[in-house]
Every structure is written in C-alpha cells, then in structure tokens.
Ligand SMILES: Nc1ncnc2c1ncn2[C@@H]1O[C@H](COP(=O)(O)OP(=O)(O)OP(=O)(O)O)[C@@H](O)[C@H]1O
C-alpha cells in the first residue's frame with residue numbers, strides 16, 4: 101500500500117447564484133486555479149463545465165466542523181478581494197499583532213514578542229525578532245536567532261540562523277531557502 | 286509653555302521614581318518652574334525620596350475631587366527654588382482616577398505656569414499607567430540594560446503610540462530613552478546589553494545614560510536625591526539630562542567603560 105500525505109490549500113465557496121460565481125471566477129481565475137475548491141450550494145452544469153475546462157479540482161460540501169480542517173490550510177475568500185500590500189514604516193513592537201490576507205512589507209524591525217500572520221507574501225527590510233507566520237509564496241527577511249518563522253506551516257527558523265537576508269519561496273509544496281548575497285542574480 | 290513629561294517603564298522597579306525626582310530638581314536648578322506629580326496611587330514613595338513626606342497634607346485625590354484647590358495641595362520644596370511637588374494618595378488606589386479628572390488636573394498645573402510637569406507613573410503593566418500617558422507631550426522611558434526590561438518597555442512604547450491623546454489626534458508623542466543602572470564591569474565582560482543594542486531594538490531617541498551607583502539608594506533613604514551629591518556619578522548623569530531637557534547640547538558621557546582602577550590594579554593587569 102502506498103500512503104501519501106498532502107497539504108491542500110483550498111477555498112470554501114458559497115454559491116448563491118451562478119452569475120455571481122462566474123463573475124468572481126473570471127476576476128480571480130489566476131488565484132483560484134492554484135486551489136482546491138469546496139463548494140457549498142448549487143453547482144450548475146455551466147459551472148461544472150468551466151471548472152473542468154480550467155482543470156480545477158472541486159468537491160461539494162463544507163469543511164466546517166470537520167475535524168480534519170485543523171490540519172489543512174483554508175484560505176478565506178477575502179484573500180482574493182484584499183490584495184493590496186500593507187507597508188509598515190514603524191517598528192512592530194512587543195505585544196503588537198498583525199493579521200492580514202495581503203502582502204506585508206516591514207521597513208523597520210519586528211521586535212521580540214510581536215506576532216505577524218499573513219496569507220500573502222512577507223518582506224522585511226530590518227531584523228525580525230518576533231513570530232512570523234507566512235502562508236504566501238515568498239518571504240524575504242533577516243531573522244534574529246530568537247525569532248520564530250513559520251512558512252506554510254513549517255518552522256524554518258533553524259535554517260535562518262545567520263546574520264543575513266534570506267529569500268524563501270514556496271512552489272508546488274517545496275520550500276526553497278536561499279541566502280541573499282549582494283550581487284546575487 | 287508647559288510641557289508634560291510622563292516618566293514610564295514596562296517593568297516595575299527600574300528607576301522611574303528616582304528619575305522623576307532627580308530630573309525635577311535638575312530642571313528647577315536650571316531656573317525652570319517645575320512640578321513633579323506622584324501618579325503611583327496607593328504606592329506613594331516620591332515624597333520620601335524628595336524628603337517631603339512629613340509635609341503632605343493634601344494629595345492629588347483631594348484636588349481631583351474638588352475638596353481643595355491646586356495651590357493648597359502643591360508642596361513647595363524649601364531647599365530648592367522653582368520646585369513643587371504634588372503627592373499621591375496613600376489610601377485610595379488607582380481606580381479613583383478617570384480621564385476627565387486627570388485632564389482637569391493637568392490643565393490646572395498648566396495654568397499655574399509650570400514649564401516642566403513630570404508625572405511619575407506606575408509600571409506599564411499596572412492599572413493607572415494609561416492615565417499618565419494620556420495627556421503627556423513627551424514620554425521618558427526608563428529601562429535597565431537587560432532583556433526583560435527592554436521587551437516590556439517596547440510594549441509600553443507601542444501603547445504610548447496608540448493610547449495617548451496626541452496619538453489619537455494624529456500627532457506623535459516624543460519618546461525619550463533613559464538607560465538606568467548601567468554597570469561598566471558587566472558591560473566590559475559582555476554580560477550586559479550595550480546602549481547600542483538597546484537603541485537598535487527600541488528605535489527611539491536617547492536622552493541619557495545613568496550608571497549603577499550605590500549612592501542612589503543611600504540618597505533615597507536620606508530623602509536627599511542623588512543629584513544633590515556632586516560626587517555621585519548617577520547624580521551628575523541626571524544633571525546632564527536636566528540640561529538636555531532645557532535645550533542645552535550636552536554630549537553623552539561615557540558611563541560604560543570601567544574607570545581607571547588606580548596604580549595597583551594597573552600593575553596586576555600587566556601580569557595577567
Ligand atoms: N542608578 C541607580 N543605581 C543604583 N540603584 C538605583 C539606581 N536607580 C534606581 N535605583 C534603585 O532601584 C530601586 C527602584 O527604583 P525606583 O523606586 O526609582 O523604581 P520605580 O521604577 O519607580 O519602581 P516602581 O515601579 O515600583 O514604582 C530603588 O531602590 C532605587 O534606589
């Protein structure tokens with residue numbers, strides 16, 4: 101027997117009208133394509149056909165109250181609507197908490213006992229000493245040895261134990277960590 | 286022009302009251318009409334450090350409740366021109382404070398023509414703390430060079446940025462850092478955070494560095510703040526800070542290097 105474990109990124113979508121769904125779909129096609137869809141409501145023949153054409157996997161039902169939800173990553177639809185990146189030009193101090201669906205750019209430090217969570221990408225131009233949970237596709241940061249850095253559910257802090265910037269990417273389930281050196285292409 | 290300085294910290298016991306007492310004497314000595322207010326209700330001890338404990342008849346709550354006027358409650362320091370003190374209540378606790386009363390009190394002090402109004406705050410984790418930052422123009426953050434003190438003050442700086450009235454009006458409260466109890470021997474051995482480290486983490490303006498000095502405790506016990514002792518390193522540091530607050534450009538003295546240890550230790554040093 102062969103057992104494989106996957107972490108699936110999914111959207112749970114409530115379809116109230118076909119028209120509304122198709123409109124949403126055309127606007128956000130690029131993002132939706134990378135996700136598994138869990139659809140609530142009526143999946144009309146038309147919707148089925150389009151999803152098939154776009155090779156998007158879906159199922160009908162809901163994950164709410166399901167015990168396995170805890171283990172998989174569910175991205176809310178808000179993520180698609182709120183795409184603009186957020187720029188912070190002040191230090192993120194101890195006790196501050198940021199939760200976001202958009203890309204986050206820090207121009208100043210994130211201090212010990214601060215917490216940042218985003219489903220978008222994360223870029224920090226000064227040292228990060230707090231906790232960062234990023235579920236996006238890209239991170240760029242310099243972490244202090246005290247920092248806790250989680251990228252798509254994995255604790256990668258121990259790979260960043262160096263006083264330099266790292267660029268980290270998430271592609272097809274693989275995490276790639278590269279030390280950033282001036283002149284790097 | 287009145288300026289309200291809240292003297293605050295994250296953790297308790299880092300030297301807020303010591304700082305408030307000494308800085309108020311420092312600015313008074315510079316000829317500025319100064320008042321220092323004990324906002325640490327239920328835990329008053331600024332009166333002792335200033336040596337004024339036996340002169341407290343009325344306190345801050347009597348004024349806020351309208352029982353006496355501000356002039357009756359202000360205690361004039363007989364040994365120091367320009368210096369006044371307003372005591373905290375020892376019996377009532379912090380729950381008697383509310384935003385409106387605090388604002389009224391601060392306005393009364395401004396009307397009395399004080400140029401410097403220092404508020405000695407309770408530690409940032411305690412209730413009553415938010416009242417001292419509410420109407421402050423500037424915050425003096427006192428830290429000790431150790432990680433827990435730094436992290437707690439970092440949180441408190443965040444509170445100043447979000448909770449003060451000025452911040453809510455979109456203006457900013459100037460934040461000034463005092464690093465207190467610097468121990469040169471520990472810095473030398475690398476066992477203490479350096480000022481550079483602390484400034485990098487907190488990213489606020491440095492107001493002064495005060496060394497660890499046994500004379501501070503002795504001074505508090507005698508009710509004669511250490512700034513009045515010209516032989517005290519800490520006292521001299523406070524005097525320099527006072528001058529900076531009055532707009533003088535005083536360079537930061539080196540309080541971090543181990544002082545000349547005399548001939549004997551120099552000789553032993555050679556044979557190490
Ligand atoms: N530079 C210094 N050198 C030596 N001792 C000091 C120094 N500064 C403060 N102390 C001592 O540290 C103790 C605490 O100081 P202080 O009461 O001023 O702190 P605080 O921050 O006001 O405390 P609380 O949070 O309880 O109000 C006192 O015993 C004081 O004498």
Ligand SMILES: [Mg+2]
Nearest residue numbers: 301302325406
């Ligand atoms: Mg105190």
